Amino acid sequence: MNSKLLQPLFDAGRLWQGQSSRTTAVWSSGHPALDRQLVGGGWPAHGLLECLTELPSTALFGLWLPVWQQISSLGQGLGLLNPSYQLSAEGLQQQAISPQVVHVVRCARDEQAWTLEQLVRSGTLASILCCAEAPYQTKQLRRLHLAAQDVGCQLVIIRHSAAGNLPSPAPTRWSLTRDSDGLHLHVSKQAGRPPVTLCVPTSPNRPLACPPARRRVALLDTKTLQ
Amino acid sequence: MTAVFAKLVFPALALEVLEIPQDGVATVVYAGQRVVAANTQALANGLYPGMTLSLAHSLCPSVHTQVQRPDLERQWLHHWAHWAYRYSDQVAIQHGGLCLEIAASQRLFGEVSRILEQLKATHRQVQRPIRIASGLSPEMAALFLAEDLCPDPNDYWQTLQACPVRALPIEAAQHTRMQRMGLVTIGDLLALPQRDRLRRFPKELDTLLHALTGQQLRPLNWFKPPPVFQRTLAFDPGLVTQEMMRFPMRRLLQEACQWLRLRQSATDQLCWRITDASRHTHTLLVQLNQPESGLETLTDPTWLTLERWRLPSAVYAMCLHIDRLSRHTPDALDLFQARPSQAWRHRLMARLGPDCIQWPTRVQDPRPEHANRYGLSPSETALPQRLPERPLWIVHPPERLGSGATPQGHQLLCGPERLETGWWDGQPARRQYWITRTEDHRHAWVYQDAIDRQWWLSGWFN
Numbered sequence: 310m311n312s313k314l315l316q317p318l319f320d321a322g323r324l325w326q327g328q329s330s331r332t333t334a335v336w337s338s339g340h341p342a343l344d345r346q347l348v349g350g351g352w353p354a355h356g357l358l359e360c361l362t363e364l365p366s367t368a369l370f371g372l373w374l375p376v377w378q379q380i381s382s383l384g385q386g387l388g389l390l391n392p393s394y395q396l397s398a399e400g401l402q403q404q405a406i407s408p409q410v411v412h413v414v415r416c417a418r419d420e421q422a423w424t425l426e427q428l429v430r431s432g433t434l435a436s437i438l439c440c441a442e443a444p445y446q447t448k449q450l451r452r453l454h455l456a457a458q459d460v461g462c463q464l465v466i467i468r469h470s471a472a473g474n475l476p477s478p479a480p481t482r483w484s485l486t487r488d489s490d491g492l493h494l495h496v497s498k499q500a501g502r503p504p505v506t507l508c509v510p511t512s513p514n515r516p517l518a519c520p521p522a523r524r525r526v527a528l529l530d531t532k533t534l535q
Numbered sequence: 536m537t538a539v540f541a542k543l544v545f546p547a548l549a550l551e552v553l554e555i556p557q558d559g560v561a562t563v564v565y566a567g568q569r570v571v572a573a574n575t576q577a578l579a580n581g582l583y584p585g586m587t588l589s590l591a592h593s594l595c596p597s598v599h600t601q602v603q604r605p606d607l608e609r610q611w612l613h614h615w616a617h618w619a620y621r622y623s624d625q626v627a628i629q630h631g632g633l634c635l636e637i638a639a640s641q642r643l644f645g646e647v648s649r650i651l652e653q654l655k656a657t658h659r660q661v662q663r664p665i666r667i668a669s670g671l672s673p674e675m676a677a678l679f680l681a682e683d684l685c686p687d688p689n690d691y692w693q694t695l696q697a698c699p700v701r702a703l704p705i706e707a708a709q710h711t712r713m714q715r716m717g718l719v720t721i722g723d724l725l726a727l728p729q730r731d732r733l734r735r736f737p738k739e740l741d742t743l744l745h746a747l748t749g750q751q752l753r754p755l756n757w758f759k760p761p762p763v764f765q766r767t768l769a770f771d772p773g774l775v776t777q778e779m780m781r782f783p784m785r786r787l788l789q790e791a792c793q794w795l796r797l798r799q800s801a802t803d804q805l806c807w808r809i810t811d812a813s814r815h816t817h818t819l820l821v822q823l824n825q826p827e828s829g830l831e832t833l834t835d836p837t838w839l840t841l842e843r844w845r846l847p848s849a850v851y852a853m854c855l856h857i858d859r860l861s862r863h864t865p866d867a868l869d870l871f872q873a874r875p876s877q878a879w880r881h882r883l884m885a886r887l888g889p890d891c892i893q894w895p896t897r898v899q900d901p902r903p904e905h906a907n908r909y910g911l912s913p914s915e916t917a918l919p920q921r922l923p924e925r926p927l928w929i930v931h932p933p934e935r936l937g938s939g940a941t942p943q944g945h946q947l948l949c950g951p952e953r954l955e956t957g958w959w960d961g962q963p964a965r966r967q968y969w970i971t972r973t974e975d976h977r978h979a980w981v982y983q984d985a986i987d988r989q990w991w992l993s994g995w996f997n
Contacts, residue, residue: 365977365995367927367928367977367995367996367997368977368997370928370997371927371996371997374927392928393928394928394929394930394931394994394995395895395907395928395929395930395931396895396907396909396927396928396929397895397903397907397925397926397927397928397929397994398895398896398897398906398907398908398915398916399897399906399918399922399925400907400925400926400927400928400929400994400996401927402897402915402918403918403922403924403925404927407915408894408895408896408897408913408914408915409894409913409914409915410913411894411895412892412893412894413892413893413894413895413909414883414887414891414892414893415887415891415893416883416887416891417887420886420887423886424883424887427882427883428879428883430879431879431880433879487975487976487977488976489976511976511978511997
């Protein structure tokens with residue numbers, strides 16, 4: 310088979326290549342051990358990502374800080390849809406995220422899918438975090454994924470753990486839980502890798518798992534099951 | 536550069552404003568018992584402008600008559616002045632027509648003959664009669680128009696000199712006097728020494744000749760686009776669906792865009808006033824994120840706002856009102872640089888409300904709930920030096936956690952950070968902040984009020 314012909318499809322993420330590596334745009338997760346487990350060495354920079362959790366959205370936001378720090382340092386836009394609490398400009402600045410690039414959008418629950426599509430298609434936001442759950446239909450998720458992939462935007466949505474039993478067009482899905490050791494990730498779906506489970510520990514004396522000054526320090530206690 | 540003026544006259548204006556068809560039944564428009572305009576059918580029956588109304592009835596008993604509406608004519612001329620403003624920034628409404636200074640427009644639209652051709656073309660497309668002439672002054676252009684002449688700029692002077700003196704807009708007695716003196720053309724009159732002219736004719740003639748030759752231009756009241764856009768369309772029968780409303784709304788938006796272009800302005804708010812069958816007026820406000828002047832950037836949020844609006848039984852009138860303007864300066868971009876589109880913000884604001892997009896901002900206040908706010912535009916303030924670690928999420932208003940030695944369900948990790956402030960605005964705060972860990976392994980930011988010893992949850996780190 311002529312792989313050159315298929316390369317554009319691989320690059321666009323339309324075809325998955327089993328175990329072989331592929332070139333895909335990613336943002337480092339900020340945790341080297343987690344990066345090693347993620348295809349391409351980080352969270353996909355384009356398309357739909359699904360986090361299955363019953364934790365508050367603040368937990369996912371803490372996990373996503375390193376990604377947003379990288380995007381903010383490039384001056385690209387960030388979007389936050391329906392956060393549960395008021396985002397602190399002081400907290401963001403301390404985490405090296407410029408509040409100027411963070412667009413906080415609020416909408417009704419039934420408008421969430423429409424609003425997400427508008428944000429994705431704006432072409433000015435590199436990463437969008439949707440903090441509130443909504444009863445998405447598969448058709449809506451596929452539409453959002455295609456839009457995000459088309460525009461080159463990372464769209465992260467939170468869904469209840471029960472949605473893990475339902476099929477989803479999101480190429481990357483993981484469940485998120487927390488205990489005294491830290492955050493536990495079970496990446497149940499990603500292109501070309503079997504499921505993997507690992508823990509991102511939180512320091513007992515440090516409120517944030519990954520402060521920017523220590524971003525390069527490996528805080529990961531990997532419990533890989535593959 | 537010598538000024539060149541174009542004079543435009545709409546011969547069928549009186550008929551057009553009353554929507555009288557040219558080839559329908561014979562109809563004349565009259566004012567003060569005299570016919571001022573007649574349609575083609577009336578002209579074919581021997582009626583002509585200037586004749587008395589009684590003579591018109593004698594010649595054609597079946598002729599329809601309508602009284603002239605100067606107010607409507609003024610409105611139409613105003614509309615056409617808007618249109619002419621795209622060719623020149625010096626447009627005047629004058630004697631039932633328009634007068635444009637076009638010498639300065641040659642760089643953009645070509646030489647004078649081409650500009651005149653472009654001015655005619657718009658009206659030819661809709662078969663509207665129009666007469667155009669140009670000259671070195673509005674009076675010269677008007678004289679050429681009266682004589683049905685349209686000379687090239689190089690021939691203005693010769694053509695003027697060849698024009699008969701009877702074409703001059705002066706009293707008939709003066710015409711007769713000139714003829715008796717052997718003055719046949721305007722050239723003859725101009726050849727006379729000024730001293731002789733002043734001795735033989737009234738001073739007004741000399742002033743007219745100076746204006747006619749462009750030596751002394753009379754001041755004109757130049758048209759300026761109005762500071763507020765307000766245009767109303769009425770419908771009978773009423774519009775019953777939103778689809779039906781879109782066509783007239785788009786037409787009004789097109790006119791508004793044209794007006795914004797003329798004023799070199801942009802707007803961030805469209806106010807639609809929609810009147811239903813019971814004469815109740817509904818206001819539909821379309822708020823934009825930033826001032827815009829393009830048609831597409833105005834129509835898209837309008838449709839979204841319209842979709843969310845509940846249509847009354849029928850719409851009998853709609854009015855578009857724009858009064859919030861700001862200076863529109865096109866972005867300075869290079870050839871390959873695209874302007875980032877803001878249409879998505881307008882769409883969101885139109886559907887979700889004007890404050891649906893916000894940015895975290897910080898103001899200089901020691902109290903966290905006052906320091907961290909949302910703003911409607913991005914802004915950034917430098918952090919104070921040595922600011923202790925702050926949570927990413929502020930719980931506002933704070934949640935009560937009890938009044939024990941430690942907050943209920945929290946383990947104190949780090950602190951205290953003492954805060955004593957707010958004495959100046961009547962909201963004093965004496966607090967001790969702690970970073971805590973909850974039973975479900977979250978990190979929180981809590982404080983104990985130094986006055987009532989109550990614990991409060993103020994923020995979350997994760």
